[in-house]
Amino acid sequence: MKREIHCKINGEKRTFRADPCSTAVDVLRDHLYLTGTKSSCETGDCGACTILWNGKAVNACLLLANRMEGAEIVTIEGVMKRGRLDPVQKAFIEEDAAQCGFCTPGFIMRVKAFLNENPSPSDEEIKNALAGNLCRCTGYIDIIAAVKNAVMKLKG
Amino acid sequence: MKAPLANDIYEPATVAEAVDLLKEKSDSACVIAGGTDLLPWLKDGVLAPECLVDIGGLPLDYIKGSPAKGLQIGATTTMKEIKTSTSIKRGLPVLASAAGQVGGPQTQELATIGGNLCTASPAGNLVTLLLALEAEVKLQGPDGERVVPLKEFFRGPKQTVLEKTEIMIEVIIPPLPKKYGADYIKFTLRREMDIALVGVAVMVVPDGTKIEKIRISLGAVGPVAFLAEKAQEILEGKKYSAETIEEAVKAARDRCSFISDVRADAQYRCDVTAVLLRRAIAKAWQSAKGGK
Numbered sequence: 204m205k206r207e208i209h210c211k212i213n214g215e216k217r218t219f220r221a222d223p224c225s226t227a228v229d230v231l232r233d234h235l236y237l238t239g240t241k242s243s244c245e246t247g248d249c250g251a252c253t254i255l256w257n258g259k260a261v262n263a264c265l266l267l268a269n270r271m272e273g274a275e276i277v278t279i280e281g282v283m284k285r286g287r288l289d290p291v292q293k294a295f296i297e298e299d300a301a302q303c304g305f306c307t308p309g310f311i312m313r314v315k316a317f318l319n320e321n322p323s324p325s326d327e328e329i330k331n332a333l334a335g336n337l338c339r340c341t342g343y344i345d346i347i348a349a350v351k352n353a354v355m356k357l358k359g
Numbered sequence: 360m361k362a363p364l365a366n367d368i369y370e371p372a373t374v375a376e377a378v379d380l381l382k383e384k385s386d387s388a389c390v391i392a393g394g395t396d397l398l399p400w401l402k403d404g405v406l407a408p409e410c411l412v413d414i415g416g417l418p419l420d421y422i423k424g425s426p427a428k429g430l431q432i433g434a435t436t437t438m439k440e441i442k443t444s445t446s447i448k449r450g451l452p453v454l455a456s457a458a459g460q461v462g463g464p465q466t467q468e469l470a471t472i473g474g475n476l477c478t479a480s481p482a483g484n485l486v487t488l489l490l491a492l493e494a495e496v497k498l499q500g501p502d503g504e505r506v507v508p509l510k511e512f513f514r515g516p517k518q519t520v521l522e523k524t525e526i527m528i529e530v531i532i533p534p535l536p537k538k539y540g541a542d543y544i545k546f547t548l549r550r551e552m553d554i555a556l557v558g559v560a561v562m563v564v565p566d567g568t569k570i571e572k573i574r575i576s577l578g579a580v581g582p583v584a585f586l587a588e589k590a591q592e593i594l595e596g597k598k599y600s601a602e603t604i605e606e607a608v609k610a611a612r613d614r615c616s617f618i619s620d621v622r623a624d625a626q627y628r629c630d631v632t633a634v635l636l637r638r639a640i641a642k643a644w645q646s647a648k649g650g651k
Contacts, residue, residue, distance in 0.1 A: 204367060224363035224411065226398070233360040246399045247466055248552060259439075259468040265398050266469070267391070269368050269413060313465065334551035335463025 210271045212237070213281025223269035228252040230268045231278060239279035239308050250336035253309040254278050260316035262335075279308035282315065291315055294352035302340035310336050314350055318357060324350075364401040365389075367410040371417065374499055377526055380412050382501045385523040388412050392435050393469040395462065396478045419473070419528055426450030430532040434473025434496075439464075441472060451532070453541040453560075454492070457484040460545050463552045473527040476512065479519045479583075482555040486513070487578030488543045490586055491560035494532050500525035513583040539564050540647025542639045546631055548622060555579045556623055559635040561643040570594045575607070575640070580615040580632055587611035590636075599644060608636045 205220045212235070221230045228245075231237045231254070243251035245264045252263040255277035256270070282289045291314050294300070301307045310333070317324070317332040324332065329350050338346060368391075371377035381388060387409035391397050400406045419433035422444050430451070432441070441447055441458035448455045461470055461484050475485040476496060494509045501524050512519050521527060541562040547553035558578030564571045573594045578584040590607035597603045612632055617625035 222363040223368045224365045225360065226364070229361050245402060247395055247462065250463070250465055253465055260465055261468050262465045265394050265466075267364070267368065267394065267398075267411075267413075269370065270415065317464070331551070332464060335465040 206269075208268060208272050210273060211275045213277055221268045221271075223267060223272075225268045226264050227254070227256075227266040227268055227271055227276075228263035230271065231263060231276075237278050237280050241305055241308060243305070248337070249306070249309075250313060251306055251309040253312040253336065255312055255316055258316065258319070260313045277312070277315075279311060282311060289315070290356035291318070291349075291353045294349040294356060295346075298345045298349040298352050300341065300345040300349035306336060306338045306340075310338070310346060314353060318350075318353060322354065322357060324354065326351075364398065365408055365411045368413055369410065370413045370415075374417055374419070374526065374528055377412055377414055377417060378499060378501055378524065381524045381526070384410060384412070388523075390414055390477075390526055392471040392474045393437065395466050395470040396474060414526060422447065426532070426535050427537070429534040430530075432472055432530045432532070434527040434529055435471045436473075438462075438467035438470045438472070438475075442467060451492075451535065451541075453543050454485075454488065454532075457488045457543045457545070457560075460484055472530050476509070476530065477519060477521060477527055479513050479517050480554070481513075481516055481582060481584050482558060482579035483584065484543070484545060484555065484558065484578075487545075487555070487558040487576050487584045488560040489530065489532070490584055491541065491543075491562045491574040491576035492532050492535075493562075493574060494530055496527055497529040497531060498522075498525045499528050504528075506531070510586055516582045535562075536564050538647055540643040540645065542642035542646065544635045544639050544642075546635055557628055557631045557635055558584070559632070559639045561636075561639040563640070563643045563647055565599070565644065565647045568598050570597055570599055570644075573640075575611055575636070577611060577615060577632070580617060580628060582616065585614065587614055589614065604637065604640055607640075608633050611636055 205222050209218050228242050231240050241251040243249045247262040247265040253260050254263045291311050313336050369380050389408035391411045391413050419435040421433040423431040438458040438461045442455045475483045495506050497506050543560040545555045546557045560576040562574045573591050575587040575590050590611035593607040617628040619625045
Protein backbone atom coordinates (compact mmCIF):
# COMPACT_ATOMS: atom_id res chain seq x y z
CA MET A 204 0.00 0.00 0.00
CA LYS A 205 1.53 3.30 -1.11
CA ARG A 206 2.17 6.17 1.21
CA GLU A 207 3.44 9.71 0.89
CA ILE A 208 7.17 9.98 1.54
CA HIS A 209 8.88 13.26 2.38
CA CYS A 210 12.65 13.50 2.19
CA LYS A 211 15.53 15.51 0.83
CA ILE A 212 17.20 14.16 -2.28
CA ASN A 213 20.32 15.86 -3.59
CA GLY A 214 19.58 18.94 -1.54
CA GLU A 215 15.99 19.28 -2.76
CA LYS A 216 12.87 18.65 -0.70
CA ARG A 217 10.88 15.89 -2.38
CA THR A 218 7.41 14.50 -1.70
CA PHE A 219 6.19 11.48 -3.61
CA ARG A 220 3.97 8.45 -3.31
CA ALA A 221 5.68 5.07 -3.16
CA ASP A 222 5.22 1.68 -1.62
CA PRO A 223 7.16 1.72 1.67
CA CYS A 224 8.03 -1.95 1.08
CA SER A 225 9.73 -1.26 -2.22
CA THR A 226 13.48 -0.88 -2.06
CA ALA A 227 15.05 2.57 -2.22
CA VAL A 228 16.97 1.61 -5.37
CA ASP A 229 13.74 0.73 -7.17
CA VAL A 230 12.02 3.92 -6.03
CA LEU A 231 14.99 6.11 -6.99
CA ARG A 232 15.37 4.52 -10.42
CA ASP A 233 11.89 3.57 -11.54
CA HIS A 234 9.75 6.12 -9.77
CA LEU A 235 11.98 9.18 -9.50
CA TYR A 236 13.99 8.46 -12.68
CA LEU A 237 17.28 8.97 -10.86
CA THR A 238 18.92 6.19 -12.83
CA GLY A 239 22.51 7.07 -11.93
CA THR A 240 22.24 4.63 -9.03
CA LYS A 241 22.62 1.17 -10.54
CA SER A 242 20.73 -1.99 -9.60
CA SER A 243 22.97 -5.03 -9.98
CA CYS A 244 23.20 -7.91 -7.49
CA GLU A 245 20.21 -6.79 -5.38
CA THR A 246 21.71 -8.54 -2.33
CA GLY A 247 24.10 -5.92 -1.00
CA ASP A 248 27.22 -7.65 -2.31
CA CYS A 249 28.38 -5.46 -5.20
CA GLY A 250 27.87 -1.89 -4.04
CA ALA A 251 26.67 -0.60 -7.43
CA CYS A 252 23.58 0.82 -5.72
CA THR A 253 25.51 2.74 -3.04
CA ILE A 254 23.89 6.01 -2.02
CA LEU A 255 24.41 8.38 0.89
CA TRP A 256 21.60 8.04 3.41
CA ASN A 257 21.92 10.53 6.25
CA GLY A 258 25.60 10.74 5.39
CA LYS A 259 26.15 6.98 5.47
CA ALA A 260 27.14 4.97 2.41
CA VAL A 261 24.55 2.20 2.23
CA ASN A 262 23.29 -0.24 -0.38
CA ALA A 263 20.01 1.18 -1.67
CA CYS A 264 18.91 -2.36 -2.55
CA LEU A 265 18.86 -3.18 1.16
CA LEU A 266 17.02 -0.04 2.22
CA LEU A 267 13.25 -0.13 2.18
CA ALA A 268 11.49 2.99 0.96
CA ASN A 269 9.96 3.56 4.38
CA ARG A 270 13.48 4.45 5.58
CA MET A 271 13.57 7.26 3.04
CA GLU A 272 11.02 9.17 5.14
CA GLY A 273 12.68 12.22 6.70
CA ALA A 274 16.08 11.21 5.35
CA GLU A 275 18.73 13.20 3.51
CA ILE A 276 19.72 11.21 0.49
CA VAL A 277 22.48 11.93 -1.97
CA THR A 278 22.78 10.03 -5.24
CA ILE A 279 25.42 10.35 -7.96
CA GLU A 280 23.23 12.97 -9.62
CA GLY A 281 23.74 15.19 -6.60
CA VAL A 282 27.52 15.03 -6.50
CA MET A 283 28.22 17.72 -9.09
CA LYS A 284 27.52 21.14 -7.60
CA ARG A 285 26.40 24.05 -9.74
CA GLY A 286 27.88 22.50 -12.86
CA ARG A 287 31.25 21.84 -11.22
CA LEU A 288 32.67 18.34 -10.85
CA ASP A 289 33.38 17.10 -7.36
CA PRO A 290 37.09 16.46 -6.59
CA VAL A 291 36.34 12.74 -6.37
CA GLN A 292 34.77 12.81 -9.85
CA LYS A 293 37.73 14.78 -11.22
CA ALA A 294 40.12 12.27 -9.68
CA PHE A 295 38.29 9.34 -11.29
CA ILE A 296 38.51 11.04 -14.69
CA GLU A 297 42.19 11.94 -14.29
CA GLU A 298 43.13 8.41 -13.24
CA ASP A 299 41.03 6.67 -15.94
CA ALA A 300 39.27 4.85 -13.14
CA ALA A 301 36.21 3.91 -15.19
CA GLN A 302 35.91 1.55 -18.15
CA CYS A 303 32.29 0.62 -18.66
CA GLY A 304 31.35 2.96 -15.82
CA PHE A 305 28.60 0.79 -14.37
CA CYS A 306 30.20 0.44 -10.94
CA THR A 307 31.44 4.04 -10.91
CA PRO A 308 28.49 5.82 -9.27
CA GLY A 309 28.58 3.30 -6.43
CA PHE A 310 32.33 3.78 -5.99
CA ILE A 311 32.07 7.54 -6.01
CA MET A 312 29.35 7.58 -3.35
CA ARG A 313 31.36 5.18 -1.21
CA VAL A 314 34.57 7.19 -1.66
CA LYS A 315 32.82 10.43 -0.71
CA ALA A 316 31.50 8.94 2.51
CA PHE A 317 34.88 7.33 3.26
CA LEU A 318 36.96 10.47 2.74
CA ASN A 319 34.51 12.47 4.86
CA GLU A 320 35.33 10.16 7.74
CA ASN A 321 38.96 9.47 6.97
CA PRO A 322 40.61 12.24 4.94
CA SER A 323 44.11 10.77 5.34
CA PRO A 324 43.77 7.07 4.73
CA SER A 325 46.59 4.57 4.37
CA ASP A 326 46.73 2.31 1.32
CA GLU A 327 45.41 -0.56 3.43
CA GLU A 328 42.53 1.55 4.72
CA ILE A 329 41.60 2.52 1.16
CA LYS A 330 41.47 -1.11 0.04
CA ASN A 331 39.39 -2.10 3.07
CA ALA A 332 37.06 0.84 2.48
CA LEU A 333 36.32 -0.35 -1.05
CA ALA A 334 35.58 -3.93 0.03
CA GLY A 335 31.87 -3.45 -0.62
CA ASN A 336 32.26 -2.27 -4.22
CA LEU A 337 32.98 -4.65 -7.09
CA CYS A 338 34.40 -3.73 -10.49
CA ARG A 339 34.52 -6.25 -13.31
CA CYS A 340 36.52 -4.10 -15.72
CA THR A 341 39.41 -2.21 -14.22
CA GLY A 342 41.18 -4.51 -11.77
CA TYR A 343 40.90 -1.70 -9.17
CA ILE A 344 44.42 -0.25 -9.57
CA ASP A 345 43.19 2.95 -11.22
CA ILE A 346 40.30 3.23 -8.77
CA ILE A 347 42.72 3.11 -5.85
CA ALA A 348 44.86 5.72 -7.63
CA ALA A 349 41.74 7.87 -8.01
CA VAL A 350 41.07 7.69 -4.29
CA LYS A 351 44.66 8.79 -3.53
CA ASN A 352 44.31 11.57 -6.12
CA ALA A 353 41.07 12.70 -4.45
CA VAL A 354 42.77 12.69 -1.04
CA MET A 355 45.37 15.14 -2.40
CA LYS A 356 42.73 17.31 -4.01
CA LEU A 357 40.67 17.50 -0.84
CA LYS A 358 43.74 18.44 1.20
CA GLY A 359 45.05 21.09 -1.17
CA MET B 360 8.93 -1.41 -10.94
CA LYS B 361 9.56 -4.61 -9.01
CA ALA B 362 6.91 -5.85 -6.61
CA PRO B 363 7.17 -4.56 -3.05
CA LEU B 364 8.63 -7.03 -0.57
CA ALA B 365 5.59 -7.12 1.75
CA ASN B 366 2.08 -5.70 1.86
CA ASP B 367 2.54 -3.42 4.84
CA ILE B 368 5.20 -2.10 7.15
CA TYR B 369 4.73 -0.76 10.68
CA GLU B 370 7.10 1.50 12.54
CA PRO B 371 6.40 1.12 16.26
CA ALA B 372 7.80 3.89 18.46
CA THR B 373 8.17 1.79 21.60
CA VAL B 374 9.13 -1.78 22.41
CA ALA B 375 5.67 -2.30 23.93
CA GLU B 376 4.05 -1.20 20.68
CA ALA B 377 6.30 -3.54 18.70
CA VAL B 378 5.40 -6.47 20.94
CA ASP B 379 1.67 -5.65 20.64
CA LEU B 380 2.00 -5.64 16.87
CA LEU B 381 3.75 -9.00 16.91
CA LYS B 382 1.11 -10.40 19.25
CA GLU B 383 -1.56 -9.29 16.82
CA LYS B 384 0.17 -10.35 13.62
CA SER B 385 2.60 -13.01 14.80
CA ASP B 386 2.29 -15.56 12.01
CA SER B 387 2.14 -13.04 9.25
CA ALA B 388 4.82 -10.57 10.37
CA CYS B 389 8.60 -10.41 10.23
CA VAL B 390 10.73 -8.08 12.27
CA ILE B 391 13.20 -5.94 10.31
CA ALA B 392 16.15 -4.15 11.91
CA GLY B 393 19.08 -3.60 9.53
CA GLY B 394 17.53 -5.71 6.79
CA THR B 395 20.86 -6.94 5.47
CA ASP B 396 19.93 -10.59 6.03
CA LEU B 397 16.17 -10.19 5.76
CA LEU B 398 15.87 -8.37 2.44
CA PRO B 399 17.71 -10.99 0.38
CA TRP B 400 15.44 -13.65 1.96
CA LEU B 401 12.34 -11.63 1.07
CA LYS B 402 13.60 -11.18 -2.48
CA ASP B 403 14.26 -14.89 -2.82
CA GLY B 404 10.95 -15.91 -1.27
CA VAL B 405 12.70 -17.75 1.57
CA LEU B 406 10.40 -15.75 3.81
CA ALA B 407 7.12 -14.27 2.61
CA PRO B 408 5.49 -12.43 5.49
CA GLU B 409 2.40 -10.38 4.88
CA CYS B 410 3.83 -7.45 6.77
CA LEU B 411 7.01 -6.15 8.36
CA VAL B 412 7.56 -4.61 11.78
CA ASP B 413 10.43 -2.13 11.47
CA ILE B 414 12.20 -1.84 14.81
CA GLY B 415 14.81 0.57 13.45
CA GLY B 416 13.07 3.48 15.18
CA LEU B 417 13.07 1.91 18.65
CA PRO B 418 15.52 3.30 21.24
CA LEU B 419 17.64 0.13 21.09
CA ASP B 420 20.70 1.71 19.55
CA TYR B 421 23.11 2.20 22.45
CA ILE B 422 26.32 0.99 24.06
CA LYS B 423 26.21 1.24 27.85
CA GLY B 424 28.66 0.24 30.53
CA SER B 425 32.22 -0.77 29.85
CA PRO B 426 34.15 -3.95 29.14
CA ALA B 427 35.43 -3.91 32.73
CA LYS B 428 32.06 -3.35 34.40
CA GLY B 429 29.92 -5.18 31.86
CA LEU B 430 28.46 -4.02 28.56
CA GLN B 431 24.84 -3.63 27.57
CA ILE B 432 24.49 -3.20 23.83
CA GLY B 433 21.08 -2.37 22.40
CA ALA B 434 19.91 -4.89 19.84
CA THR B 435 19.70 -2.44 16.95
CA THR B 436 23.21 -1.07 17.44
CA THR B 437 24.98 -1.36 14.09
CA MET B 438 28.22 -3.15 13.30
CA LYS B 439 29.70 0.22 12.35
CA GLU B 440 28.81 1.71 15.73
CA ILE B 441 30.39 -1.25 17.52
CA LYS B 442 33.46 -1.18 15.30
CA THR B 443 34.05 2.52 15.93
CA SER B 444 33.05 2.71 19.61
CA THR B 445 35.94 4.18 21.60
CA SER B 446 35.20 2.15 24.72
CA ILE B 447 34.91 -1.11 22.80
CA LYS B 448 38.05 -0.44 20.75
CA ARG B 449 39.94 0.23 23.94
CA GLY B 450 38.58 -2.42 26.29
CA LEU B 451 37.19 -5.16 24.02
CA PRO B 452 38.93 -4.72 20.64
CA VAL B 453 38.10 -8.27 19.54
CA LEU B 454 34.43 -7.25 19.39
CA ALA B 455 35.20 -4.18 17.28
CA SER B 456 37.26 -6.39 14.98
CA ALA B 457 34.52 -9.01 14.60
CA ALA B 458 31.89 -6.36 13.85
CA GLY B 459 34.23 -4.84 11.27
CA GLN B 460 34.41 -8.14 9.40
CA VAL B 461 30.68 -8.50 8.81
CA GLY B 462 30.08 -8.11 5.08
CA GLY B 463 31.54 -4.86 3.81
CA PRO B 464 31.44 -1.22 4.89
CA GLN B 465 27.99 -0.59 3.43
CA THR B 466 26.61 -3.68 5.17
CA GLN B 467 28.05 -2.55 8.48
CA GLU B 468 26.15 0.75 8.39
CA LEU B 469 22.85 -1.15 8.53
CA ALA B 470 23.54 -4.58 10.03
CA THR B 471 22.76 -4.90 13.73
CA ILE B 472 24.12 -7.00 16.59
CA GLY B 473 20.60 -8.29 17.33
CA GLY B 474 20.13 -9.21 13.70
CA ASN B 475 23.35 -11.24 13.59
CA LEU B 476 22.18 -13.22 16.64
CA CYS B 477 18.56 -13.65 15.50
CA THR B 478 19.63 -14.74 12.02
CA ALA B 479 21.58 -17.35 13.98
CA SER B 480 23.80 -18.49 11.17
CA PRO B 481 26.29 -20.94 12.69
CA ALA B 482 28.94 -18.91 10.85
CA GLY B 483 27.90 -15.52 12.24
CA ASN B 484 30.80 -13.40 13.44
CA LEU B 485 29.12 -12.07 16.57
CA VAL B 486 27.30 -15.36 17.11
CA THR B 487 30.68 -17.08 17.42
CA LEU B 488 32.50 -14.41 19.40
CA LEU B 489 29.73 -13.59 21.87
CA LEU B 490 29.49 -17.25 22.89
CA ALA B 491 33.14 -17.10 23.99
CA LEU B 492 32.40 -13.88 25.87
CA GLU B 493 29.54 -15.66 27.71
CA ALA B 494 27.00 -13.12 26.51
CA GLU B 495 23.32 -13.16 27.37
CA VAL B 496 20.42 -11.75 25.41
CA LYS B 497 17.41 -9.89 26.73
CA LEU B 498 14.16 -10.66 24.97
CA GLN B 499 10.84 -8.93 25.38
CA GLY B 500 7.43 -10.40 24.60
CA PRO B 501 3.80 -10.12 25.72
CA ASP B 502 4.66 -11.93 28.97
CA GLY B 503 7.47 -9.53 29.77
CA GLU B 504 11.25 -9.68 29.66
CA ARG B 505 13.50 -12.68 29.88
CA VAL B 506 17.26 -13.08 29.79
CA VAL B 507 18.68 -16.10 27.97
CA PRO B 508 22.34 -17.12 28.04
CA LEU B 509 23.53 -17.04 24.46
CA LYS B 510 24.63 -20.68 24.61
CA GLU B 511 20.98 -21.61 25.20
CA PHE B 512 19.66 -19.25 22.51
CA PHE B 513 20.46 -21.32 19.40
CA ARG B 514 18.36 -24.40 18.62
CA GLY B 515 19.64 -25.24 15.16
CA PRO B 516 20.85 -23.59 11.96
CA LYS B 517 19.01 -20.25 11.76
CA GLN B 518 16.72 -21.33 14.62
CA THR B 519 16.56 -19.70 18.01
CA VAL B 520 14.36 -19.75 21.08
CA LEU B 521 13.01 -16.31 20.17
CA GLU B 522 9.22 -16.56 20.01
CA LYS B 523 7.31 -14.99 17.12
CA THR B 524 5.84 -12.50 19.60
CA GLU B 525 9.21 -11.49 21.03
CA ILE B 526 11.97 -9.14 20.00
CA MET B 527 15.55 -9.08 21.17
CA ILE B 528 16.18 -5.79 22.97
CA GLU B 529 19.68 -6.06 24.40
CA VAL B 530 22.92 -8.01 24.38
CA ILE B 531 24.66 -8.29 27.74
CA ILE B 532 28.38 -8.99 27.98
CA PRO B 533 29.49 -9.78 31.55
CA PRO B 534 32.44 -7.89 33.06
CA LEU B 535 35.78 -9.04 31.79
CA PRO B 536 38.58 -9.57 34.28
CA LYS B 537 41.43 -7.09 33.91
CA LYS B 538 43.91 -9.69 32.71
CA TYR B 539 41.74 -11.34 30.06
CA GLY B 540 42.86 -11.96 26.49
CA ALA B 541 40.71 -12.75 23.50
CA ASP B 542 40.94 -13.43 19.81
CA TYR B 543 38.52 -14.09 16.97
CA ILE B 544 39.69 -15.54 13.68
CA LYS B 545 37.35 -15.65 10.73
CA PHE B 546 38.76 -17.81 7.98
CA THR B 547 37.33 -16.85 4.61
CA LEU B 548 37.99 -17.84 1.03
CA ARG B 549 37.80 -14.24 -0.13
CA ARG B 550 39.63 -11.44 1.62
CA GLU B 551 36.44 -9.49 2.24
CA MET B 552 32.68 -9.78 1.91
CA ASP B 553 32.56 -13.46 2.76
CA ILE B 554 30.96 -15.79 5.25
CA ALA B 555 33.28 -17.63 7.62
CA LEU B 556 34.40 -21.01 6.34
CA VAL B 557 35.63 -21.65 9.87
CA GLY B 558 35.32 -19.22 12.81
CA VAL B 559 37.12 -19.54 16.13
CA ALA B 560 36.84 -17.29 19.18
CA VAL B 561 38.87 -17.69 22.36
CA MET B 562 38.69 -15.83 25.64
CA VAL B 563 41.31 -16.70 28.24
CA VAL B 564 42.12 -15.58 31.78
CA PRO B 565 45.63 -16.52 32.93
CA ASP B 566 46.79 -17.07 36.49
CA GLY B 567 50.56 -16.80 36.18
CA THR B 568 51.54 -19.63 33.82
CA LYS B 569 48.27 -21.47 34.42
CA ILE B 570 45.03 -21.12 32.50
CA GLU B 571 42.49 -20.00 35.08
CA LYS B 572 39.57 -19.80 32.66
CA ILE B 573 39.16 -20.38 28.94
CA ARG B 574 36.24 -20.23 26.57
CA ILE B 575 36.58 -21.66 23.06
CA SER B 576 33.81 -21.02 20.56
CA LEU B 577 33.58 -22.61 17.13
CA GLY B 578 31.51 -21.28 14.26
CA ALA B 579 30.67 -22.63 10.83
CA VAL B 580 31.78 -26.14 11.78
CA GLY B 581 28.46 -27.51 12.96
CA PRO B 582 24.74 -26.85 12.71
CA VAL B 583 25.10 -24.25 15.46
CA ALA B 584 28.04 -22.32 16.81
CA PHE B 585 29.10 -23.90 20.09
CA LEU B 586 31.48 -23.79 23.02
CA ALA B 587 34.03 -26.62 23.00
CA GLU B 588 33.38 -27.59 26.61
CA LYS B 589 35.57 -30.70 26.69
CA ALA B 590 38.49 -28.69 25.29
CA GLN B 591 37.86 -25.99 27.91
CA GLU B 592 37.89 -28.59 30.71
CA ILE B 593 41.16 -30.04 29.44
CA LEU B 594 42.82 -26.63 29.64
CA GLU B 595 41.38 -25.03 32.76
CA GLY B 596 43.62 -25.19 35.82
CA LYS B 597 46.56 -26.49 33.78
CA LYS B 598 49.82 -24.88 32.85
CA TYR B 599 49.82 -23.28 29.40
CA SER B 600 51.71 -25.82 27.29
CA ALA B 601 51.77 -27.07 23.72
CA GLU B 602 50.86 -30.63 24.77
CA THR B 603 47.75 -29.63 26.68
CA ILE B 604 46.71 -27.33 23.87
CA GLU B 605 47.04 -30.16 21.35
CA GLU B 606 44.84 -32.36 23.55
CA ALA B 607 42.27 -29.58 23.68
CA VAL B 608 42.47 -28.99 19.91
CA LYS B 609 41.74 -32.66 19.32
CA ALA B 610 38.78 -32.58 21.70
CA ALA B 611 37.37 -29.46 20.05
CA ARG B 612 37.72 -30.95 16.58
CA ASP B 613 35.95 -34.12 17.66
CA ARG B 614 32.92 -31.99 18.47
CA CYS B 615 32.73 -30.52 14.96
CA SER B 616 30.66 -31.76 12.03
CA PHE B 617 32.65 -30.84 8.99
CA ILE B 618 30.74 -30.77 5.71
CA SER B 619 31.95 -30.95 2.15
CA ASP B 620 30.37 -28.47 -0.21
CA VAL B 621 31.18 -26.24 -3.15
CA ARG B 622 33.30 -23.96 -0.93
CA ALA B 623 35.60 -26.61 0.57
CA ASP B 624 35.71 -30.26 1.52
CA ALA B 625 35.40 -31.58 5.03
CA GLN B 626 39.06 -32.52 5.42
CA TYR B 627 40.16 -29.00 4.54
CA ARG B 628 37.76 -27.50 7.07
CA CYS B 629 39.01 -29.95 9.67
CA ASP B 630 42.65 -29.04 8.99
CA VAL B 631 41.92 -25.30 9.06
CA THR B 632 40.01 -25.62 12.33
CA ALA B 633 43.04 -27.10 14.08
CA VAL B 634 45.29 -24.32 12.78
CA LEU B 635 42.85 -21.60 13.83
CA LEU B 636 42.41 -23.10 17.29
CA ARG B 637 46.17 -23.12 17.90
CA ARG B 638 46.51 -19.58 16.59
CA ALA B 639 43.54 -18.14 18.47
CA ILE B 640 44.57 -19.74 21.76
CA ALA B 641 48.12 -18.44 21.31
CA LYS B 642 46.97 -14.95 20.36
CA ALA B 643 44.47 -14.74 23.19
CA TRP B 644 47.13 -15.86 25.67
CA GLN B 645 49.64 -13.41 24.27
CA SER B 646 47.16 -10.59 24.45
CA ALA B 647 46.37 -11.47 28.08
CA LYS B 648 50.06 -11.46 28.95
CA GLY B 649 51.12 -8.41 27.04
CA GLY B 650 49.30 -5.72 25.15
CA LYS B 651 45.77 -6.07 23.84
